[in-house]
Amino acid sequence: MAITGVGDAAVAARVRDLRKTYGKGDAMVRALDGVTLELAAGEFTAIMGPSGSGKSTLMHCCAALDTATSGEVFIGDRELGGLKDKELTRLRRDEIGFVFQSFNLVPTLSARENIVLPQSIARRKPDPEWFDTVIDTVGIRDRLGHRPNQLSGGQQQRVAVARALVGRPTIVFADEPTGNLDSHSGAEVLDLLRRSARDHDQTVVMVTHDPVAASYTDRVVFLADGRVVDELRNPDRDSVLEVMVRVSAPVEV
Structure with missing residues (x-):
């Protein structure tokens, strides 16, 4: 299952035949092995898979935090491989939001100062109405x-x-955003991400290993061995678990 699309929905990001390898010769590892995928605008998508399936590598390549070995990554209609360093920096600042598992807040700044920090660095003020x-x-x-x-x-x-x-990026990537939280706090953050997509048309893509977290999303894309192997629409915990068991099972020879 190499290609997954979004039908008639607008596309916020897409990758085409994306490949990422580490090492050479017998030591080569294929983290991504020809992934083609579209991410719909205004949708909350989860990316799941066993450890080593390539899900974090895919997210980092989509978010311009890593560079693929070959293939194409588009944010909107812009292909990242054709951008110069300054253009990539501007795209990360203006078009991409990222939520880290470890929060990555500046300890000496207040919550307000942390929230507007990217805007301050860019010497811009956030829109007051959107900030509220x-x-x-x-x-x-x-x-x-x-x-x-x-x-x-x-x-x-x-x-x-x-x-x-707060910067109204084209797409927000969240890397295991509930990994360091208790179940109550995790549910609050997941509900927030879901409402951001449904109420404010924000595009959110989340890497997670948790079937409960994935059940908050509109769509789950499953990776195994660097390839897209399945997907679910309108998932619930049990349907996610069923697919996870299947894609994690060892291949019989």
Whole structure:
């Protein structure tokens, strides 16, 4: 199953025959082995697969944090391989939001300062109305003056999500965003990402290993051995588990 598309929906990002290898000769590892995939605008998509399946590599290549060995990556209608360093920097700043598992907040800055940091670096001010919308969506207004060490893990991750959203990027990538959270805080962050897509037409792509997390999404794409092997629409926990068991099973010879 090399190609998965989004039908008539607008496409926020896509990859074509993407390949990523490490090492040479007998030591070569194929992290991505010809992935072709479209990510729909305004949709919440999960990327899942066994350890070593290539899901994080795919996300990093899509987010311009890593470079593929061959193939093409598009954000909107722009192909990343044709961009110069300054253009790539501008694209990462303006078109891509990223939510890290480890939050990546600056400890000496307040929540508000962390949220607007990318805009400050770019010497821009966030749109006040959109800033208020994001703050109310993440439910962090009463914590804007607090530093990260004064916030719970869930609150820190909500600040990180707000930081990713406030610049109105074309697409937000989230790498195991609930990996360091308890189940309650994790559910809050997942609900926030889902509402960001459904209520504000934000495109969100999340790497996760958790079937419960994947059940919050509109679509799940499954990788194994660097290839797309299956997908689900409108997933629930049990349907995700069923596919995960199948794609993780050893191949009989």
